[in-house]
Amino acid sequence: MFNGILIDKDDTGYHVRLTAIDEAQLPEGDVTVRVSHSTLNYKDALAITNKGPIVRSFPMVPGVDLAGTVAQSSNPDFKPGDQVLLNGWGVGEGHWGGLAQVARLHGKWLIPLPEAFTASQAMAIGTAGYTAMLAVMALEKNGVTPDKGEVLVTGANGGVGSFSIAILAKLGYRVVASTGRAAESDYLMQLGAAQIIDRATLSEPGRPLAKERWAGAIDSVGSHTLANVCASMRYWGTVAACGLAQGMDFPASVAPFILRGVTLAGIDSVMRPRQDRIDAWARLASDLDQQKLALITHEIGLSEAIDTAHRLMEGQVRGRVVVDTQR
Template sequence: MFKGILLEESGKQTHASLQRLNEQQLTTGDVLVKVDYSTLNYKDALAITGKGKIVRNWPMVPGIDFAGTVLASDNPAYRIGEEVLLTGWGVGEQTWGGLAEKASVNADWLIHLPAEMTAKRAMAIGTAGFTAMLAVMALEQAGVKPDQGPVLVTGATGGVGSVAVRLLARAGYEVHASTGRPEHSDWLKSLGAHEIIDRIQLDQEPAALESQHWAGAIDAVGGRTLARILSQTKMYGAVAACGLTGGVALNTTVMPFILRGVQLLGINSVHIPKEKRIAAWQRVHESLPVNYENDVTELTLEQAIDAAHDMMAGKLTGRVVIQP
């Protein structure tokens, strides 16, 4: 038996509870992992609170990422005792996820923990940090350089945004951080933000083209905010889109694309080829401070359900790791 958060559907309501589960209930996989750390992501909070259509199969153990130790394996790529991590692949949505003491998954979804990375550090980074790194790499590949002007990060107090601020600042970019929580301005500046922008300034109907402000942007909001950012992006700049907290609709014009050559880069962190996945994890591990994992909020499984509600209410900042 092992502990896990179980989501059950009753009518149109989601009920989340901490339960004792058995291995026979686990989703079928060829590697059984003892979960050493997981995280609480925005997507997990949506699933636990029932405020988003995240869960595809019921009942479900949420948790879209985890790091741990192999307990059993039918795949020669992973041996008992090896440390592994997982992000994406529909775990916590279609198959049982990491907010439990054990997880059974497809070996193809795993990678070995990078050298000198602990399970706690891996999950302090988690899906959010991995996504932020993919976004930074996408901007670099699109030609956005530190000397071309400020780079905007929206949703900056969230998981993806806060890591993106750190990564960009440490890479030499002038980071402007957008947030609706001005009380956290000093914290964002401690991460490397040069300027703090009230999100209301961006959450307005844009003109087809506005004054050029941003060499690039990492946007975790979407909706009207993303449309406005596109209209303000400099000639040949790029915007990496990786979130939708502000809505899924994108009402914009072709003007930024055909008159300024702006690039809109979609970041999908769920289905990434293993080679690119390994490279991004190694890069983010090397790019963040050596003591980065000491700056996150650490909770237990018993605390995770309440924390999910706090996250949806905007009461949490930065990364939250869960130790089963």
């Protein structure tokens, strides 16, 4: 038996509880992992609070991230005692995830835990930091270098935004952070932001083309914000889009793309090929100032995850939440 958060649905409604689970209930997989740490992402909060159609089968253990130690394996790439981590692959949505003390998984979803990080540090980074690194790499691929001009980060107080600022600043970019929480300005400046702007300047309907400003941008907001970001890009600028906090719609025109050569790069972290994941985590080991993790992260126990998910949905949680599954 092990403890885990279990989501179920029946005729009486949607139920979420922390409970003891029999290992015999675990889904199919060729690697069993003793999970030491997981995270609480926006997607996990949607699943726990039932605010979005995240869970695709019931019962379900949420948690799109996990790190831990291999307990059993019939996969030749892993053996008992190996330290591993997982991000995405539909775990916590269609396959039991990381908000439990044990997970049974397919080895093709796992990568070795980089030596630079402890399990707790890897989960402090989690899908948010890994996605931010993929977005930075997309900007680099399209020639957005620090000398080209300012880079905008929207949704700056969220996990992806926080890591994007920290990584870009260490790489020498001048980062402008967009946030709706002016009280968090000091936090964003400590991460490396050179300037803070109010998200209201981007969140309302705008013009097809605006004054050129940004050489690059990382957007986790979507909707009007993404449209306005695209409209204010410099010639040959690149926007890496990886979220939809404001909405899934994209009320924009083709003008930035055909008149300024702007690139809109979609960042999918869930189904990313294994080598891309390994490359991104290698970059995180070299390009993320680990001292910033304490600013970005706070840790809770598994018993606190359900309440924290509700607070996250209410906008009361800053940065990253690491979940210690052993408490």
